[in-house]
Amino acid sequence: MLNRAKIGGGIYFQSQTNLNQDNFQNSFLLFNNAYAYANNLVEAPTHLSISINQMEMPSEKQLLGNQTIFATVIQPYNIIEQGKVFKAQQLMIPSNQQIKKYKIYIPKFFVFRSYIEVILILFKNRYNENLENLDNSSCLIETTINFENKTIASYERMVQSLSYDQDSKAFDLSSLSFSFDPYFQDKKILAIELNCKAEPNDKPLQYQIYAKTLKCQQGEFYIDKGCQVCQSNQGFYSVTYNTTKCSIFDKEKFENITSNKIKLLEGFWRPNYLSDYTERCIKNPIFCSGGWDVGNNLCSQGHVGGLCEECDNFDIRGDGMFYRNLQNSQCYGCNRIQESIIPFVLTSIWSLISILITLKSIEKSNRLFSSLKIRQRFSKIIFKLDQDHESILIKMLLNYLWIFSVIFTFNTNFSFSINFIELTSNSSYFMANNLDCYLSQLQSLELIYIRIIAMLILIAIQLLIIWFGFTCYSLCKNWTFNKSIISNTVLYLYVSNYAALVKQLCSILSKRQISNIAYIQGDVSLNYGTETHMSWIIGFAIPGLGVIGILIPFSLFFLMYINREQLDQIKLRRHICYLFNEYNSESYYWEQIKLSKKTIIIIILTYFESNVLLTASLLGLCLLFYQLLAVKQKPYIIQSLNFLDIQTGQICSITIFISAAKYVSEKENATPLSVLLQIFIIILCIRLCYPFIINIFRVYFKKYKVAFIEQLHKIFRSIKADCFLTTYLNNQLKKLNYREQRRRTNFAKLRCHLIQISKLQIGHQKQKLFISRHMISVITSQSTMRFRQTVTITDVEMNKLISP
Structure with missing residues (x-):
């Protein structure tokens, strides 16, 4: 001691x-x-012991055949496998990799951490003290794969040898690698048997280690029942789990790589660290900043979602709340909300003004039709001639500009845009979009759903404002309130907001694949098919689309179909003439055809958005089919409008196919061809607008030129009564008044002429009817006389025959 x-x-x-x-x-x-x-x-050593990372592992005696050996006792411990923490019951080691060089990747912190730095096999005496200086000792490592924790015979036996390490004074087991398939180890276990002996003792000491292997992590690929590291210096990487080969560096998308990370170039995006699906930000490349990050962190400030196309409405990134500017798709902070209030107010004013203009035009049309309908056979002809067609031209122009604007969804680069046309025709959507900062404060609802509800509320508010305004105006003027104002306002609001409502509802129903992940087409920051999304589809989108897109149009069609013979009656016409005022009596249903065409276009744009060539082909076929129907039916009241309708549709079809060609040219990096095609598109846009603008200008010039010249004449006369301009304007005013008086006189003569023709035709019809009735009576009387004469002769002859 x-x-x-x-x-x-x-x-x-x-x-x-x-x-x-x-x-x-x-x-x-x-x-x-x-x-x-x-x-x-x-x-002389009496047993073996295992030390892992300088910590001696406890062991227990086990009976193996007729021998008693020591086996490692592993207490359950936490370990990270493929980014997830789980509790291991056995020693976890890599497969086909040297143990001491293996590092575990921690995705949460984006770092590698050493796992097992060293496993030492130590000789021990009876007092469990280390014994060193056993230079001539040797160790054989025999591995077997056993079933059910050694209860069934083993297989796949492999033997390795270890040399004594002079530095550690032990055998370094961590310098070896072991092969055990990590994906097929259910009910199997890797048994590592140590057989070590120290000279001059011939009897080896035995020790047993039971282990399992870790699955392949990021930066590794599965091969030969194990995992190997991808060599980034050779251009190989792996960001997904369980891959069987490394991915190859893409110089068009990547700036740099490591074995398990990608540095993206600007304009590219991928959803998460486990995704190898990198996509170009086709709509707005400038919003994707690139770098080592993924998902929302690849986006510029204020942008989130797939391909950075959405705005951070709910402060997901911690930079504040943002809203979208529909003119340039930029996301602006809600601290600049005053910049969205002005567009909201202007759009509201425009919406109310457009309703008032439409109601005024409808009321004028109804009064004209009422005045011509009374005792005038040719009222429809005079009705066609006396209309200025202003509202019809504006309605047609906005409709075709909306169709023309679909080319801006083809993911091509344009130096111009007419998205304001769609915003003008879909005022309720534009107003609801400017309320995003307020709507997003309702954290319990996603913005894609609450925006549609806001649109419906805004439409109802516009209706109430018109109703209240006209009610007050009627009371002030002591007039009887005209109920047709409400019905025509409802029809106008429905038709003008139809495309926006159907498009938003369809965007909830459809999905969009980005980087192999399904998103809601209308909001690519939300995953498609979640429990919340499915409940909104069943409870809101499908019923809403059924009512707005199917029930209401068919109800209006059946209403007009049932009353097709009474559409000229003033009592019915004043309520629904907005739907058929520009069409002839045989084509009273044509507005439903145009709504159906819009619906088909929206469905094509929604469900085939990512396939530009297919979208362009389907849109072209849709417009071509409409043109064939229009050529056959000629729905408009005058021929010039039919011609303009067909011509404008053809221009839109040509533009769509040219835009598809521009898309292909950009994909092939044919810049000169792309610029040339854009010039053609601009020319076609001008050609589309020109006839409408000229005709609308003529209408307004004809309507207001006299009043305008009168005002100028008054101004110059007040300045100097005898100046040249005053005299010139006075002469022009006299000529215009003379022409206007002459036009009214000619129209009155035409009207009287048609009335006289109508009366003559009515008189002729009465005369023909009288003659016909007289002829019928004469023929009838003659037939009666002949019948009587025949009967009399027959009686005489019979008397002769029977007389004696």
Whole structure:
């Protein structure tokens, strides 16, 4: 006791003899100290021990056949596998990789951490003290794969050898690699049997380790029942789990790579660290900033979602709340909300003005039709001639400009845009969009759903404002309130907002694949098919689309179909003439045809948005089919409008196909051809607008030129009565008044002429009817006389025959 020595503080057996009952009797070997190793005893090793990361593992004796061996006891511990923490019951090691070089990747912190730095096999004496300087010792490592925790025979046996490590004074097991398929190890276990001996002892010491292997992590690929690291310096990487090969560096998308990370170029996006699907930000490349990050962190400030196409309405990134500017798709902070209030107010004013203009035009049309309908056979002809067609031309222009604007959804680069046309025709959507900062404060609802509800509320508010305004105006003027104002306002609001409502509802129903992930087409920051999304589809989108897109149009069609013979009746016409005022009596249903065409266009744009060539082809076929119907039916009241309708539709069809060609040219980097095609598109846009603008200008010039010249004449006359301009304007005013008086006289003559023709035709019809009735009566009387004469002759002859 209490002895000290350099090696073996108590007893030192030079010849590797073991302490036994023969050489150690009635003695205690305790509390000794050695400066190097073996405080109490140096003898031949009695057993093996395992140390992992300088921590000795507990062991237990197990019976293996007729032998008793030691086996490692692993207490359950937490470990990260493929980014997830789980509790391991056995020692977890890599497969086909050197143990001490293996590092675990922690995705949460984007770092690698060393796992097992060293596993040492140590010789121990009976006092569990380390024994060193066993240079001539050797160790064989035999691995087997066992079923059901050693209860069934093993297979796939492999033997490796280890040399004694002079530095660690032990056998370094972490320098080896082991093969055990990590994906097929259910009910299997890797048994590592150590057979080590120290000369001159011939009997090996045995030790058993039970282990399982870790699945492949990011930066590795699965091969030969194990995992290997992708060599990034050779252009290989892997960002997905369980891949069987490394991906190859793409110089068109990537700036740099590591074995498990990608640095994207500007204009590209991928959803998360486990996705190898990188896509170009086709709509707005400038919103995708590139870099080592993924998802929302790849987007510029204020942008989120797939391809950075959405705005951060709910402060997801912590930079504040943002709203979208529909003119340039930029996201602006809600601290600049005053910039959205002005567009909201202007759009509201425009919406109310357009309703008032429409109601005024409808009321004028109804009064004209009422005045001509009374006792005038040719009222429809005079009605066609006396209309200015202003509202019809504006309605047609906005409709075709909306169709023309679909080319801006083809993911091509244009130096111009007419998106304001769609915003003008869909005022309720534009107003609701400017309320995003307020609507997003309702955290319990996603903006894509609440925006549609806001649109419906805004439409109802516009209706109430018109109703209240006209009610007050009627009371002030002591007039009877005209109920047709409400019905025509409802029809106008429905038709003008039809496309926006149907488009928004369809965008909820459809999905968009980005980087192999399904998003809601209307909001690519939301995943498609979630529980919340499906409940909105069933409870809101499908019923809403059924009512707005199917029930209401068919109800209006059946209403007009049932009353098709009474559409000229003033009582009915004043309520629904907005739907058929520009069409002839045989084509009273044509507005439903145009709504159906819009619906088909919206469905094509919604469900085939990512396939530009298919979208362009389907849109072209849709417009071509409409043109064939229009050529056959000629729905408009005058021929010039039919011609303009067909011509404008053809221009839109040509533009769509040219835009598809521009898309292909940009994909092939044919810049000169792309510029040339854009010039053609601009020319076609001008050609489309020109006849409408000229005709509308003529209408307004004809309507207001006299009043305008009168005002100028008054101004110049007040300045100087005898100046040249005053005299010139006075002469022009006299000429215009003379022409206007002459036009009214000619129209009155035409009207009287048609009335006279109508009366003559009515008189002729009455005369023909009288003659027809007289002829019928004469023929009838003659037939009666002949019948009577025939009967009389027959009676005489019969008397002759029967007389004696």
